[in-house]
Amino acid sequence: MASIEAPTAGNDMTTAPRPAPSPSRSTLRFLPVGVALLCVQLDFFSLGLALPSIASAFGSSVTDLQWVLSAYMLSLGAFSVPAGRVGDVIGRRAAVVVGLGLFAGASVLCALSGGVGAIVAGRLIQGVGAALILPNAFALITNDTDDAERPRALGWMIGVSGLGTALGPIVGGLLASTIGWPWVFWLNIPLAAVAALGTARVRDSRNPEAGSSLRTIDWAGVATVILGLGLLSVGIDNVPELGWFAPLSSGLIVAGVVGLVLWVLVERRATYPLIHASLLRNRAYLALLSVGTIGNMGTNVLIVTATFTLQSVRGFDPQVSGLYFLAGSTGVAIAGPIVGKLCQRWSAIRVLGATTALTAVGLSAMLVDALPLYCVAMFAAGLAGGMTFSAAQIGVQTVVPPRMSGEATSFMLMPVVALGGLGVVIVSGVIEAIGRGEPTPTGIDAVLVGYSAVLLVTGVTLLVAEHAGLFRPKGVASPSRP
Numbered sequence: 001m002a003s004i005e006a007p008t009a010g011n012d013m014t015t016a017p018r019p020a021p022s023p024s025r026s027t028l029r030f031l032p033v034g035v036a037l038l039c040v041q042l043d044f045f046s047l048g049l050a051l052p053s054i055a056s057a058f059g060s061s062v063t064d065l066q067w068v069l070s071a072y073m074l075s076l077g078a079f080s081v082p083a084g085r086v087g088d089v090i091g092r093r094a095a096v097v098v099g100l101g102l103f104a105g106a107s108v109l110c111a112l113s114g115g116v117g118a119i120v121a122g123r124l125i126q127g128v129g130a131a132l133i134l135p136n137a138f139a140l141i142t143n144d145t146d147d148a149e150r151p152r153a154l155g156w157m158i159g160v161s162g163l164g165t166a167l168g169p170i171v172g173g174l175l176a177s178t179i180g181w182p183w184v185f186w187l188n189i190p191l192a193a194v195a196a197l198g199t200a201r202v203r204d205s206r207n208p209e210a211g212s213s214l215r216t217i218d219w220a221g222v223a224t225v226i227l228g229l230g231l232l233s234v235g236i237d238n239v240p241e242l243g244w245f246a247p248l249s250s251g252l253i254v255a256g257v258v259g260l261v262l263w264v265l266v267e268r269r270a271t272y273p274l275i276h277a278s279l280l281r282n283r284a285y286l287a288l289l290s291v292g293t294i295g296n297m298g299t300n301v302l303i304v305t306a307t308f309t310l311q312s313v314r315g316f317d318p319q320v321s322g323l324y325f326l327a328g329s330t331g332v333a334i335a336g337p338i339v340g341k342l343c344q345r346w347s348a349i350r351v352l353g354a355t356t357a358l359t360a361v362g363l364s365a366m367l368v369d370a371l372p373l374y375c376v377a378m379f380a381a382g383l384a385g386g387m388t389f390s391a392a393q394i395g396v397q398t399v400v401p402p403r404m405s406g407e408a409t410s411f412m413l414m415p416v417v418a419l420g421g422l423g424v425v426i427v428s429g430v431i432e433a434i435g436r437g438e439p440t441p442t443g444i445d446a447v448l449v450g451y452s453a454v455l456l457v458t459g460v461t462l463l464v465a466e467h468a469g470l471f472r473p474k475g476v477a478s479p480s481r482p
């Protein structure tokens with residue numbers, strides 16, 4: 001296997017040397033980028049508790065409402081890889097600003113819509129905007145920081161975006177029950193405007209190896225990856241209603257896999273591929289990608305099992321369940337700054353291995369019956385799960401050259417979104433199968449124990465591999481030990 005290309009500090013564009021900023025300025029200058037990330041998180045997590053109001057307003061079916069949520073994740077996953085390449089070509093700053101414009105415009109469409117169909121269309125456009133924002137926001141920070149500053153800056157911006165995870169359900173429920181569900185979307189407009197104006201002043205970057213114009217983008221690769229991921233996501237989304245072996249769901253899943261195979265074949269011949277082969281030879285990146293995806297599935301297990309436990313087993317209504325669930329989402333929200341600090345002292349891979357194992361401990365603690373202890377366990381599981389994915393996100397920015405940071409982040413989003421949806425389907429299916437069609441404590445406990453074992457083995461394996469030097473570039477000696 002080829003050696004890992006050592007990351008270089010700072011921006012790859014030719015610029016005059018500049019003095020190192022103070023730590024406080026390092027964080028504050030990226031605050032608009034953090035607000036851009038906050039828009040994406042807040043919109044997604046606030047909409048869930050607004051769905052009953054939307055259903056009441058339009059007399060909609062459960063299937064229609066499911067697409068209000070699914071459309072966003074479908075387009076985000078399908079467009080993430082092309083969006084990263086667009087930022088490489090036109091500049092990450094422009095890509096984030098365009099993404100915020102799409103996000104805000106689609107929010108207006110949703111707020112003014114006269115039916116669920118228009119909201120679904122707006123959510124699809126919001127997903128495209130989010131796809132432009134996410135990888136390019138991380139790339140902007142990576143290319144304007146040095147190796148020492150980067151983990152801290154990234155950690156704090158992940159923390160800003162995490163506020164959307166914690167506050168989203170409360171904000172969505174409050175707005176929908178007081179001034180009306182359209183305000184869940186209207187709220188995005190001032191946030192996107194502030195983020196766009198501030199991001200326009202952040203130092204720009206691009207990848208000089210990606211081509212000089214949009215014409216150089218591998219459009220055949222764009223078409224096949226969007227087709228493959230889109231069909232796969234729709235097929236998975238139909239499984240809960242139709243089952244795995246229904247012709248529609250299984251046919252779409254197979255067609256999606258075929259589309260992704262075609263994408264790989266197209267990429268091998270492209271002059272400017274969406275994903276360079278060198279990225280897939282980087283052992284450290286692949287470890288962060290795979291373990292980060294597995295760790296993110298742990299957060300999905302937390303969400304699904306807590307939802308079943310609070311609503312189906314304990315009998316709380318959605319509003320009360322949302323308040324209790326704040327314990328878990330608060331843990332996720334505060335994880336970023338903690339991980340940023342840890343990654344300044346230890347490698348992101350070591351932090352990722354440790355937090356993956358800790359997520360197993362947190363999920364196992366959710367086996368308790370007493371409600372106060374259950375809330376503490378949710379907080380612990382949310383904190384460890386948030387730290388796991390934050391470590392993976394920060395780690396990706398440290399193990400690839402900064403010019404490839406947008407590409408690396410966008411490719412990381414692909415399995416997280418696609419397999420995240422699959423994980424929710426599988427976890428829900430296992431719980432209901434054990435309970436013979438109903439969510440029961442036995443089924444919930446079985447999932448918590450089973451996935452805790454997966455996370456524990458994964459985390460320990462990664463720590464052992466890191467200790468053995470598997471992820472060090474060839475020719476780099478092990479550090480001396482006392």
